[in-house]
Each structure stands twice: as C-alpha cells, then as structure tokens.
Ligand SMILES: CC(C)[C@H](C(=O)O)[C@@H](O)C(=O)O
C-alpha cells in the first residue's frame with residue numbers, strides 16, 4: 516500500500532521508531548521563534564547549562580508584541596517591551612539569528628520565513644505557535660509546539676511524537692469570482708467543526724487547490740489549527756518551486772535540481788489510504804463570514820444569523836446562544852445587514868502581498884464609508900510592506916481613508932496597542948474570532964480581504980458583488 520505525503524515526510528525524518536506504542540523520535544529541520552513562547556525555553560536551557568544543538572536551525576522574529584506605528588519610539592506597553600528585550604537578549608546570548616522590529620526581514624513568524632525561502636517542501640518545521648501549520652502550504656510538515664518542546668528542539672533538534680492520523684480534504688471544481696482561499700477554509704471549518712481535525716494532518720487536494728497561488732495556499736493551511744488539526748499540507752508542485760526559486764535561502768545550481776527532484780516525490784501515492792476524507796465543491800462556495808465566537812460559526816454571506824434552536828446538538832445550541840449574546844446579534848438578521856465599526860486587513864492568514872493587492876483593487880477610487888470608524892491595513896511582514904509601497908498600494912489605502920501600518924500581528928490579537936474597545940465590531944481577515952481576541956469586549960467577524968474591503972466601502976458586511 517502506498518503512503519500519504521505526511522507519512523513520507525515523517526518517514527524521512529525518523530531518527531528512531533518508537534517501540535511498544537512509544538512515540539517516535541523525529542528530526543526537526545527548522546525551528547521558528549517569536550517573543551511570546553520562547554522566554555521559558557531559553558531559561559530552561561540556561562538553567563541546564565546547555566547550548567542549542569544546531570544554532571543555525573532556529574530563527575527568530577518579533578511580531579506579537581510589536582507596535583505598528585511609531586516603531587522607532589519606546590514601546591508604550593511595559594510588558595511588551597520586556598518580552599521584546601528578553602528575546603533580543605536571549606538571541607544574543609545563545610547566538611540565534613533574530614529579525615527584530617525595524618529589520619527589513621522582520622514580520623509575523625509565518626510570513627517572514629516563506630519570503631526568505633526558509634520554508635521548503637519536505638521539511639519538518641516547528642514553532643511555539645499554533646499557526647505554524649501555514650508552512651504546510653509548501654509540502655512541509657509544520658506544526659505548533661509547547662514551550663517545553665521548544666526547549667527540547669533547541670537542545671536536541673528532535674521531538675518525541677506519536678504519528679498523526681491523516682485526513683484528505685478534497686476541494687473539487689473551481690472558485691467563482693469573488694470567492695477566495697479564505698472562503699474555502701472557513702467553509703471547511705464550518706463543515707467539519709473546530710474539533711473535526713483533531714489528531715489529524717489535513718492534506719488539501721483537488722483541482723481548486725492546484726490552481727491556488729502560494730499566498731492563497733498559505734491562507735488555507737494557516738487555519739488548519741482552527742479545525743483542531745495538528746497540521747495542514749499541500750503537495751508541492753510547479754507553483755511551489757516557482758515561488759521558492761531565487762529566494763535568499765533557496766538552493767542554487769546543482770543543489771536546486773537535486774532539491775526539485777526530491778520535492779517532486781513528495782506526493783500522496785494513488786493507492787494510499789487516508790484515515791478520513793472530506794470533499795467540498797469550490798464552485799458552490801460563496802464568500803464566507805463568521806457570525807459567532809469560534810471560526811466554525813461561519814455562513815455564506817447571503818445567509819442570516821441562525822436561530823440557536825436550529826442546532827439539533829445541545830452543545831452547539833448553547834454555544835450559538837452565548838455567541839449571539841456576546842456578538843450582540845439577533846437571530847434572523849441578514850449577515851449583509853450587520854454594520855461594522857472597524858476593518859482589519861492583515862495577519863498571518865491574509866496579510867500577504869496578494870491579499871493587499873486584492874484589497875487595494877477593490878478600494879481604489881473609493882473612500883471608506885463615513886460610518887466606518889477605522890480601517891487598518893497591516894502587512895504581514897516588512898518585505899510585504901516594502902513590496903506594497905513599491906507598487907503604490909500604500910497610497911491607495913491612504914486615499915481610501917485607511918491607516919497603513921508597519922508589519923506585525925497587530926489587531927489579530929490584543930497583545931499590542933492595536934485593539935478593539937468593548938462593543939466595537941470588526942470585520943477581520945485574521946483567523947480567530949474568540950471572545951476578547953481582538954481586545955476585551957471586541958466583536959470579530961472573520962472574512963476574506965475582498966469582503967473586508969467591500970465592507971469598508973459600504974459600512975455593512977458586503978461582498979465585491981454588492982458594489
Ligand atoms: C501567542 C501564540 C502562542 C498564539 C498561537 O499559538 O497561535 C498566537 O499566535 C495566536 O494566534 O493565538
């Protein structure tokens with residue numbers, strides 16, 4: 516019997532196979548790092564008097580606690596300032612490469628690495644961050660780990676793990692205009708639920724996936740964790756190789772040819788069997804928007820806020836009831852009738868250059884609705900910011916009445932000054948709509964950059980087709 520892509524990458528990194536139900540020992544090719552989940556790991560190494568096993572295989576950036584304006588001034592938040600200075604001190608002491616705030620390669624951990632060509636097919640990549648699944652878009656086995664595991668990887672370059680189960684997610688057909696990778700993943704999570712992927716590596720396959728750019732594939736893999744999965748992967752193909760070629764860390768010359776030859780073997784065999792399989796038809800998809808407080812509580816934009824009684828499952832019913840109370844929504848309200856205060860375009864889900872281009876395309880020649888309080892456009896990495904500025908997108912955003920910011924996690928989560936105030940309603944291109952996620956009492960509707968941009972023009976949740 517053949518094997519799946521995930522199983523191939525796993526097998527190629529097996530240091531020692533676990534006996535009698537014990538976990539396997541897996542080699543880790545790359546560890547990415549940020550300020551939030553690294554301090555205790557460094558402290559652990561320090562206390563044990565250890566060094567990194569492979570200093571060159573851990574690379575850090577600053578993203579969660581960084582402000583996105585006045586970055587040359589002292590951080591206004593003391594805790595954030597301490598987090599950042601601690602990372603800087605730790606990286607210096609242990610010799611870890613760091614892209615700090617102000618560096619041209621600084622950015623959200625899941626955005627800066629692919630841009631540098633650090634993320635490559637067939638690698639095992641870890642980070643103390645759940646959205647590490649993003650890197651699976653390249654056919655890497657990439658997943659979030661806890662702080663003690665971060666320390667373990669630093670010390671040994673390995674991890675002790677039980678193999679993941681495999682799930683195929685087939686996306687057949689083609690996306691209609693106005694629908695995007697974000698709608699695919701929101702629809703998947705709405706279908707399988709926030710626990711549907713638990714224990715699995717998801718492999719996204721099918722015609723719609725093959726046609727997606729790398730930026731779009733990253734959007735999909737990014738949110739695998741929101742379905743509860745350990746990781747998400749897409750088999751590498753010409754689109755992948757084309758993206759990597761010529762990037763600073765991409766192999767060159769003969770090594771490039773060897774790499775591509777290996778990467779081409781990284782696909783699920785025709786006779787391989789997945790532990791589970793789900794199919795979705797891209798051509799039937801509409802733009803998706805969440806109405807609740809978990810990423811699975813999403814619906815097509817033309818739907819109405821559901822009645823909690825419509826859920827047959829008691830837990831789902833209570834969850835819907837609580838979500839509606841928190842979100843300040845009445846059942847039966849058309850999603851398109853919901854007025855928002857704030858628009859956030861950014862994050863490791865949708866802050867890449869193609870997302871900004873798509874948003875700018877819609878905003879060009881328009882101005883934000885008067886009822887919209889603020890529109891934040893935040894590039895996922897400093898390279899994306901530079902690229903956008905070279906293309907004049909920053910001017911389009913500014914003319915529109917949006918704020919053009921420096922790179923970072925920004926309003927994706929309330930760990931930096933970009934926060935919602937209680938009751939503020941936001942349409943956001945990020946990946947989590949949990950209570951308080953974007954600031955205490957803030958209300959989040961997840962959507963694509965196209966929907967966010969159209970909403971900024973009309974003031975109520977809208978798709979480009981409504982313009
Ligand atoms: C802070 C970090 C550990 C966290 C994560 O693991 O994902 C954050 O990035 C998030 O998106 O909630």
Ligand code: SF4
Pocket residue numbers: 578579623624625644646862863864923924927928945946
């Ligand atoms: S942008 Fe959001 S989801 Fe991504 S790493 Fe930052 S906080 Fe986490």
